[in-house]
Amino acid sequence: MTVEARIRQEIEARIYSGEWKPGHRIPFEHELVAAYGCSRATVSKALSSLSNAGLIERRRKAGSFVAHPQVHSAVLEVPDLAQVIAARGGDYRWSLMNRRVETVVADFPSPALRIDGLHLESGAPFALEQRLISLGAVPGAADESFAAEAPGTWLLQHVPWTSARHRIRATEADRAEARMLDLRPRTACLELLRTTWRNGAPVTRVRQLFPGDRFDLIAEFKPDA
Missing domain, CATH: 1.10.10.10 (Winged helix-like DNA-binding domain superfamily/Winged helix DNA-binding domain)
Structure with missing residues (x-):
């Protein structure tokens, strides 16, 4: 040998x-x-x-x-990254980078709470998140700091959603994103854009950016009868 x-x-x-x-x-x-x-x-x-x-x-x-094994998530679900990582034995942590109220937001109800943060698994960057929460639909979010708990986790526990739309695409990390994700600039990433509604009213819009080898989305389906 x-x-x-x-x-x-x-x-x-x-x-x-x-x-x-x-x-x-x-x-x-x-x-x-x-x-x-x-x-x-x-x-x-x-x-x-x-x-x-x-x-x-x-x-x-x-x-x-x-390496961290890939996380698999169904396309038709809204996953809680904290639960996904914990379920496979990882040490999950959320790091809040920015929280502010925006009074004017393009193509989204105003005012909205803007939250930027980083999901980590066992100390390693797992996903960048940029999120808007409609304060008209979820006024209670204004009282939350989201310093210890990720907004997605909080929303799933407090605000039932009735419909959602995913947009998934391959993209490259720019220099700032690569630095936060501990990647080389222009590394292949998976970008997930999701909007959720409750009874027709927008609740939240989120952009999550994952290193390309950490996360994939799957769907199981059958032909119509």
């Missing part, structure tokens, strides 16, 4: 056994060079192979980490 194959196999074993969980930092390249007594090129090839297989993530200047 080559040294490259041994490095790859031993890292795989630690990941598959659960010894190294999603988000765990892989030893730096120079540490692996010293541990295996090989060249840096050999270590780099082994890590590239693991990255191509989706087992690790290589982050610029930060090193390599055990």
